[in-house]
Amino acid sequence: xxxxxxxxxxxxxxxxxxxxxxxxxxxxxxxxxxxxxxxxxxxxxxxxxxxxxxxxxxxxxxxxxxxxxxxxxxxxxxxxxxxxxxxxxxxxxxxxxxxxxxxxxxxxxxxxxxxxxxxxxxxxxxxxxxxxxxxxxxxxxxxxxxxxxxxxxxxxxxxxxxxxxxxxxxxxxxxxxxxxxxxxxxxxxxxxxxxxxxxxxxxxxxxxxxxxxxxxxxxxxxxxxxxxxxxxxxxxxxx
Numbered sequence: 001x002x003x004x005x006x007x008x009x010x011x012x013x014x015x016x017x018x019x020x021x022x023x024x025x026x027x028x029x030x031x032x033x034x035x036x037x038x039x040x041x042x043x044x045x046x047x048x049x050x051x052x053x054x055x056x057x058x059x060x061x062x063x064x065x066x067x068x069x070x071x072x073x074x075x076x077x078x079x080x081x082x083x084x085x086x087x088x089x090x091x092x093x094x095x096x097x098x099x100x101x102x103x104x105x106x107x108x109x110x111x112x113x114x115x116x117x118x119x120x121x122x123x124x125x126x127x128x129x130x131x132x133x134x135x136x137x138x139x140x141x142x143x144x145x146x147x148x149x150x151x152x153x154x155x156x157x158x159x160x161x162x163x164x165x166x167x168x169x170x171x172x173x174x175x176x177x178x179x180x181x182x183x184x185x186x187x188x189x190x191x192x193x194x195x196x197x198x199x200x201x202x203x204x205x206x207x208x209x210x211x212x213x214x215x216x217x218x219x220x221x222x223x224x225x226x227x228x229x230x231x232x233x234x235x236x237x238x239x
Contacts, residue, residue: 012166013072023195035140041106047113051080063087069094095123100130110139116167124181140206141174183209
């Protein structure tokens with residue numbers, strides 16, 4: 001892939017190791033366990049980072065292909081893959097052009113990655129391409145606040161935050177992007193979480209959508225006059 005240089009974050013990667021490990025200690029590990037519970041078959045993990053999910057895949061999973069563009073994080077992920085019994089292959093690649101065939105996987109996992117991709121709808125559409133009919137996407141992401149003042153603050157800080165934070169955009173409506181890419185979202189847990197000590201809690205989502213047609217060539221867009229029923233939400237907390 002000749003565009004892999006766009007996804008290298010050599011200065012941010014070491015910081016991300018510390019941030020994510022701290023987040024796991026204060027609750028992120030439980031979120032990962034819930035994200036992966038009940039998965040089975042062959043799974044592709046998009047943006048695997050340094051492999052914090054690897055130890056939590058259930059026994060029903062037969063193989064994990066972990067895709068990570070950043071060279072530094074991918075090296076750590078390769079070490080993490082060796083340390084677990086689950087068959088995990090760590091590969092070079094990114095969400096906009098996954099190194100996989102159409103319909104190759106039973107499930108996909110996106111964990112704190114869709115905030116960093118250039119175009120979330122495009123990336124999720126690509127994830128849909130590699131899923132078999134009826135395959136599922138599990139996602140765990142931080143998202144735009146539903147409080148107008150907080151959301152405006154996120155909009156204000158996003159340009160600088162993105163440059164300093166490995167391309168992270170804190171103001172994205174990730175669930176909307178997933179739906180726009182053709183997935184029907186079945187359930188979302190929305191909750192405040194404080195992964196970094198220096199920041200207040202901010203909104204995260206953990207969800208399970210299923211795609212009616214994972215091989216559509218164009219993302220499905222909601223009609224302007226449609227009023228679909230909202231996905232089931234397991235919490236009423238806001239941030």
